[in-house]
Amino acid sequence: MILEALRAEFEQEVKSTRKLLEAVPEKDINFKPSPVSWTMGELAQHIATIYYWYTGTFTKAVYDLSADRIERGAPSDIQATRELFEKHVELARNALQAATEDSLKEDWTMQAGGRTVLGPMPRGAVARGFLFNHLYHHRGEMIVYLRASGNKVPGLYGPTYEQSQPQKGG
Template identity: 45%
Template sequence: MIKELLISEFLQEAENTRKVLEAIPDSALGWKSSEKTWSTAKLASHVATIYAWYPEVLLSDAFELSDFKYERENHSASKNILQKFEENFSLAKEAFEKLDENKLSTPWTMTMKEKVLIPPTPKYNIIRTTLFNHLYHHRGELIVYLRATGNKVPGFYGPTADDKF
């Protein structure tokens, strides 16, 4: 039951992620809100890459971040970022289908070169925070980037200021 609820949210929110990535024009890819932030391209690429983490979280009990191989797309064009999202989304969906619901309370850990980044935490909590909420946070940043660059913002949970009533 819980697995089905998680998958339902995952699928709905992946569609929202797809909408925001489709809304990014190539002309906005180089824009940064400050010297400390990523460009739109790097932020969008990060959003697309989060979906590649799903198999590591859903199908294992630990994630050694230094072993994770980032497959960076050429983010000089929005279509490349969207293509990487679609590839990673497929991996994530497949991992969700294989997830054993009985393991949602199993402790899960993230390390980097043996340093503990996330101590043992129930897998369910990691799905909610490290996967879902982390993604929503960065997707929200992308929405701000779209607005700041004068581009239209897609609606996720209803119309936006760009929609005509």
Template identity: 45%
Template sequence: MMKQALLGEFLHEAENTRNLLKAIPDNALPYRPQPHLWSVAELASHIAEVYNWYEVTFNQDALDMSEYKYDKGDISKAENILAKFEENVQNAKSAIEKSDENAYMNEWKMTMGGSEPIFPPMPKVQVIRGFLYNHLYHHRGELVSHLRATGNKVPSLYGPNYEESQMTTP
């Protein structure tokens, strides 16, 4: 039952993420609001990459970050980031589908080189909700802000966006 709820939310939100990534024009990719913040390209790439964490989170009880290989691919074009997203989201969907709901309360931990956990171990479902789902929503909000700052339109994610809410119907 919990797996079906997580899968349903995943599918709905993956479509929102897809629509947001599709809204990125190539000329916005280098924009960064401040020198220490990610550019649109880096942020969009990170969003696409988070979907690559689903397999290890749903189907293992630990992640050693020293063994993780981050492959952002070619982020010079928005279509490349979208392609990486599509690849990762399909793998993430498969990870959820094959996961064992009975293991969702297992203790999950992240280490660096087999050392002590980076943060206190917690139930796997807490990691799924926090580090996968909520993490994505947070970065999507940042991406919306970045795109708006570059004068670009953003899609509606949860009902009409500002521009749509200002439209009057005759």
């Protein structure tokens, strides 16, 4: 039951994430709203990377970040980031399809060089917090980046504010 809901949510949100990454313009890839913020390209790459973590979450009891390597393009290459996203969506989908209701109850831990970073906690809670909610948080940031740099924001859950306003005649 829970797994069925997670799979359906995953499929819906992949579409929204794709729309958002497609809205990232190359011309503003180095935009950052403050000196301590990521660039738009770095944020987009992080969003794409979250899909990479599904495999480690659903296939390992202990996921060691320091032992894992992911091939990424440069954060300034939005096409490479979109390709990273598409590649890892498919792998994430496969990992989620292989999961079972019982596997959602099993403890999962994230480590970095032997130091526990997250957990142990049930894999289902990790899926909600570390994967799904983490993604939504950063997508919200990307919407702010797009607006702050004067770009159009795609509607993820219906029309955006701008799309819902009456068109001014010309």
